[in-house]
Amino acid sequence: MAGRLRQRVRSLWATLRSPSVHFSLGFLTLGGFIAGIIFWGGFNTALEATNTERFCVSCHEMYDNVFEELKPTIHYTNRSGVRATCPDCHVPHDWTDKIARKMQASKEVWGKIFGTISTRERFLDQRLRLAQHEWARLKANDSLECRNCHNYDYMDFTRQSPRAGAIHERWLGSGERTCIDCHKGIAHGLPDMAGVPQG
Amino acid sequence: MRALLRIAVVLALLSGAFVLSAQDPESSAPAPAPTEYRSLDALRRGAPLEVEPPAPPMARVENRDLRRQRGWPEQPPTIPHAIDGYQVTTHANRCMVCHSRAGAEQFQAPMVSVTHFMDRDGQVLAQVSPRRYFCNQCHVVQTDAPALVGNEFLDVDAVISRQRER
Numbered sequence: 451m452a453g454r455l456r457q458r459v460r461s462l463w464a465t466l467r468s469p470s471v472h473f474s475l476g477f478l479t480l481g482g483f484i485a486g487i488i489f490w491g492g493f494n495t496a497l498e499a500t501n502t503e504r505f506c507v508s509c510h511e512m513y514d515n516v517f518e519e520l521k522p523t524i525h526y527t528n529r530s531g532v533r534a535t536c537p538d539c540h541v542p543h544d545w546t547d548k549i550a551r552k553m554q555a556s557k558e559v560w561g562k563i564f565g566t567i568s569t570r571e572r573f574l575d576q577r578l579r580l581a582q583h584e585w586a587r588l589k590a591n592d593s594l595e596c597r598n599c600h601n602y603d604y605m606d607f608t609r610q611s612p613r614a615g616a617i618h619e620r621w622l623g624s625g626e627r628t629c630i631d632c633h634k635g636i637a638h639g640l641p642d643m644a645g646v647p648q649g
Numbered sequence: 650m651r652a653l654l655r656i657a658v659v660l661a662l663l664s665g666a667f668v669l670s671a672q673d674p675e676s677s678a679p680a681p682a683p684t685e686y687r688s689l690d691a692l693r694r695g696a697p698l699e700v701e702p703p704a705p706p707m708a709r710v711e712n713r714d715l716r717r718q719r720g721w722p723e724q725p726p727t728i729p730h731a732i733d734g735y736q737v738t739t740h741a742n743r744c745m746v747c748h749s750r751a752g753a754e755q756f757q758a759p760m761v762s763v764t765h766f767m768d769r770d771g772q773v774l775a776q777v778s779p780r781r782y783f784c785n786q787c788h789v790v791q792t793d794a795p796a797l798v799g800n801e802f803l804d805v806d807a808v809i810s811r812q813r814e815r
Contacts, residue, residue: 523734611730612714617756632746636734640741648746649755 497552503535511567512536519638539595539637540584578641585630593629600629708794717791720804725787732790737783744784745777 470478499505507513517536520526525534542548560566567573567580588595602622607615621627627649634640634648696702712731719726735743747756765781766773803811 611712613730613756613758621755635736635741635743639738640736643741648743649752 497548500552500555501537501541501548503537506536509562511562511573515567515570515573516638523637525637534599534637538599542591542594543598574641581634581638581641585634588630589628596629596633708792710790710792720802728788728790730790732785737785742782742784749777 473481507517520536525539527533541551565572567576602618605615605618607619610618617632621632622629631647632649634643634646694702694705710731710733711729714729716729717727732744737744745761746752747758748761750760752758753760761777761781763773765777766775768774768778769780
């Protein structure tokens, strides 16, 4: 059994190593190049398609819970009409981090299949755990997703409320705190916060 | 069978008479003259019923962080800032992020007074008493909406100095 398998592998290896008989080197190089572009493009297009709010809320778990709660907040409607969508806050921009997050998200697909949060009650039971993942992620990357839109350097404290300006200057300017330390629950209802530091 | 039918007829006649007598005896009287309708009602704002009044501009919440004077010593202070999106639920109380004993220093916010730690027997608890949990029951924001009615409130200092003058 093992002997036969080894023989097969060896003959496959021989085929791969032998030069092409029918196709020119130019064709193979160019063809490989083009196929690469197509696959790569297709991969990224598929990736981008999952990176839209429409995709996120196509599951009722997201639509009924977190999306409904996002709607009355400032990141859904506001004076200036600039919006933050789910991936703006939840998916990193640069490519490696995005892929890492997407691989994590494959686990969430299991959650969907097994109905881990398929009802409001189940969702609320899991909410603290889910929120803690996001807080940990944003704490670790110094609230990078917030900072993609909100830049401390361009905050005009005279335009902020006095307490916001003073607090940002003291804690954000010194780098002792990051956005998510103080702004939990900015987009969704909060889980049970007993024992969770919020400042 | 016939007896039943007779009872039914009598009942029908009786109820007909009742319906007639229940009608407004003055239904033929002339309608009262229209009077101007005024009220504090925020929806109609004194407009007659058949007119749709234009919506007034929406009031803005004052967000200046300047404490206001209290009308009397026990008055719950009004909130000197906007509280949009602050969650006060069974899960979280965002007011207490800053106004708790532990948060007051970091955010330079006034700590809730000791009365908030007391239960109804005056016993001081370790944390804010459940009956004080919902901040907005007593503390409210202020807007720039014009006052609907005048008010002649005098604070206690004014009352005392008036009495002295007399």
